[in-house]
Amino acid sequence: MSKILITGGAGFIGSNLTEHFLISGHQVVVLDNFSTGHRNNISQHFNNPNFTLIEGDIRYMSDCKIAVEGMDYVLHQAALGSVPRSIKDPQTSNDVNVTGFLNMLVAARDAGVKRFIYAASSSTYGDSESLPKVEDIIGKPLSPYAITKYVNELYADIFSKTYGIETIGLRYFNVFGRRQDPNGAYAAVIPLFVKKFMNHESPVINGAGDFSRDFTYIDNVIQMNELALTTTNPKAVNTVYNTAVGDRTTLNQLVGYLKEFLSEYDDSISNVEIVYGPNRQGDIPHSLASVDKARTLLGYEPSHVIREGLKESVKWYWENLK
Template sequence: MSASDPQGLIVVVTGGAGFIGANLVKRLLREPGIGGIRIFDDFSTGTNREFGDPRVEVFEGDLRDATRVDEVVRGASRIVHLGALPSVPRSIADPRSSIDVNIVGTLNVLEAGRAHEIEHVVVASSSSVYGANPILPKAESLATRPLSPYAVSKLGTEALANAYFHSFGLPTLAFRFFNVFGPLQRADHAYAAVIPKFLDAMKRSAPLTVFGDGTQSRDFTSVHLVVDALAKVSMQKFVHESPVNLAMGTRTTLNELIDLLRAIHPGQIDVEYVEPRAGDVPHSQASSELLTSLLPDLEAVAFEDSIREVYEWYFSARTSDPA
């Protein structure tokens, strides 16, 4: 039985059981006018099912299954498409799955969006599309030079969204996420991101593993900023004819991140430097000009404060439960 409010907006969040998706569901529940949120997920990497709100409904399914995607999208008004197989190393281990889920899955979502006259679709692309292009900061106008099957899959994701806008008039916006971090991000799988992996190692008093010499840098972005932007563009139905970076244009090296963690953590932190990984880019930093022109009221939180928040979340009792 659906508990959604027929008067309110119904938003489909693909990948809603995952890290960014679950943070988005929580953020959308605070948005006025939300009648229902449909999580579409296969629970392959995501685990979040319980949101304590009857407006949230969970639909288990695979993005590669066009019929199932169509069923879940029917009757909704917005889609935020976050479902994907993330991770560069995962795509190197198994390119076909990343391409299938991330490109064919996006095609299925857009086809359902078109068939059911969905008012707005946001899709998640990635800074990895800039790949081998060395120019910093990464302005959206730079040439994309993907270095991994994952990056190709995200280029396909964003290109399809933009093509559906141009070809069919489906209102879409593709965001390029940079390195997103925050509460609910999991460390307990082979392809975890660097911040949860570091926190997990610290909790076990194990050395932090750094691929390369630690001078590689990233535009680490708080998940709160990301979900705030996603909620705003979805609610206001913002369209852009080409992809938009979703990061504030900062750059932190892994060695700087480790120094920050040392300043917060009372225990000793040892670091083990190993060979660089295939497919990783040395530096990443967004140009945030386009983002801030579209969403001038986005509020950035200081990196130190966001790191402290995720450290406290990770070391609190709650984090012994699955995210």
């Protein structure tokens, strides 16, 4: 049994990690300010003696120090996501994603945490046109959000070299799955489209629908976090990994899959029209990850490709949104 702190543990990814590690028998502490996370994502754990909730903010060092006390590992998921949000309000994104990240690193170092695993981002690849994306070839960032996530990697690298704390960054590629919030101005594309279809409303695709992404189901992300936490390979730490499937899907293909799976519950969804709008500022045209490094050093093998993950996600949304 390990003691694991999960920052942002009431969010989409964080709550799935919380559930997984509690089921695995670990003690889990969640630090969350509920700015984007939800209590109902973790409420089923409130009576679990191995679960502790700390309502706090990573922007405050005092909260960070309280949260890391006695912890073996940190899974740092807390952040303000969304490229459009960062373009609209770069200062708050920087405060949370950079200052908050540094606070957590310092607190973890001072508390003697064994390993600091953090959510990095595929946005770090920026304007690099090479495909597939490999970890050591990146371009210039295309948004304030991308800058903040790249700075996280730089800080983690310096802390591992200077202070000896083990760090592993996981560059998430378009993660989706159960508990991903379909509401709000910055909802991700899959839950947003699912909600639109279920309401018989037309989703809006930015551009012609030929932009592609390496959509990554939540169970693949859980696997990568567990491998990063448990690896005993000294060559596997103090580095970053793509956390993806290694396959890409266009937005038009994505819509086709969603219609197919949702029509199993409501056949009229197959007739919902799609609306096309302008391209979104800061978006990259194509994203495809190489997962060779994770396979070689961590033993990673994706459990779900896009269709399998979407089918499970659609079932979850149908049962929980209806």
